[in-house]
Amino acid sequence: MILSSAFLTQLQSAHFQVQPVYLLYGEEPLFLRDSYDALRQKLQNLGFLTGDVYEVEAHFDWQALKMETQAGSLFSEQRMILVNMPKGNPGKEGGKFIQAWCDFVQTMPPETVIVFQCERLDSRQLKSRWVNAIESAGCVVQAKPVPVNALPNWCQQKASAFGLQLESDAATLLAERVEGNLLAADQELMKLSLIFGSDAVISVQTILEHVVDQAHYQLFALSTAVLNGRVAYSLQMLMRLREEGIEPPVVLWLLSKELRQLIELSQLSQQVSMGQAFKQCRIWSSRQSEFTKALNRQGLSAWQNLLKIALNIDLMIKGIRPTLSADEVWLEMSQLVLKMAQEQSE
Secondary structure, eight states, rough: OOEHHHHHHTTSTTOOOOSEEEEEEEEEEHHHOOOOHHHHHHHHHHTTEEEEEEETTTTTOHHHHHHHHHHHHHTTTEEEEEEOOTTTTHHHHHHHHHHHHHHHTTTSOSSSEEEEOOOOHHHHHHTTTHHHHHHHHSEEEEEEEOOGGHHHHHHHHHHHHHTTTEHHHHHHHHHHHTTTTTHHHHHHHHHHHHHTTTOOOEOOHHHHHHHOOHHHHHHHHHHHHHTTTOHHHHHHHHHHHHHTTTTTHHHHHHHHHHHHHHHHHHHTTTOOOOOHHHTTTTOHHHHHHHHHHHOOOOOOHHHHHHHHHHHHHHHHTTTSSSOOOOOHHHHHHHHHHHHHSSSSOO
16 A cells, blocks of 8 residues: 555656556545546556446446456457445445456456545455455555645645745645645646746745635535525536636535535435434534435435536546537536536426
8 A cells, every 4th residue: 555645656657567456545635636647647658548437336236347347358458447436335246346356357467457446445444355455456545635734845845846936934824725625725826837837936925816715615615505505606606616716626526525425315314313324424513404405405316316417527527528628517517516406306
């Protein structure tokens, strides 16, 4: 198991060797995104085609994935398959598939690479047979959050990657403005690099003038508006985020996270009390009324369908599915926000 920072360095090495299976997991979305994007680009440079993307949810068809991996040898083409498994729970059938796949690929050179992507995995999940199998046959990468006291230093290092010189006080202020949201910090630094160019010195005054609103707060405001069913205000907040230069992947990450929470709550509410469901999903009491309103508007199948729409938007953003322009991505995003906030149609 290695950290995402070490993995990114490894990908740049001339001695990099492709593994047949990868597990990218962790609580920091930016590091997950960067690790996946860098791996996908590396594999593309080596001749691997980007294949299908699978979203693991309740009653996922593991047999379909098994048939897809077996079909690869028929066409003798190198390709990569992404399996999004947010909760890190493949179930009995999924666990058997992963272990069988890992046993199989250890005896042959990688022709099909499977990338599993999860959010936080607890100690029990990390000790599971399917995780151990991936670690034996391939590579496990952890996207670990940056400690609060290390955020200013991280901001300075990230600024250097964009060709900027971020003064110490400015780094501290930026960390405060984005409230620890690394995706937002990344977008703000990208915006500053486009405005001022390389080798620019970024001062506190620059941050005050150009990082006016707290991106994390705006994202939270969008989430609150959507869950509360405030359709017009939700669309207004979405457009404000776009005007502020927040990139689509950041907004989509938020919407997808809320959709997965709604799906999990819908499933749990059929088995336990709502209070217990909130506890298991670790949703603070201050936000429970928002989720309750959303759950009263739409049912489980509706939230699952909306998550599929979010996946399609993700494929558009990553260039896996064709899109005409950035405007089309934002249009699809606005439709997703609209459908999340409105009453379920009969």
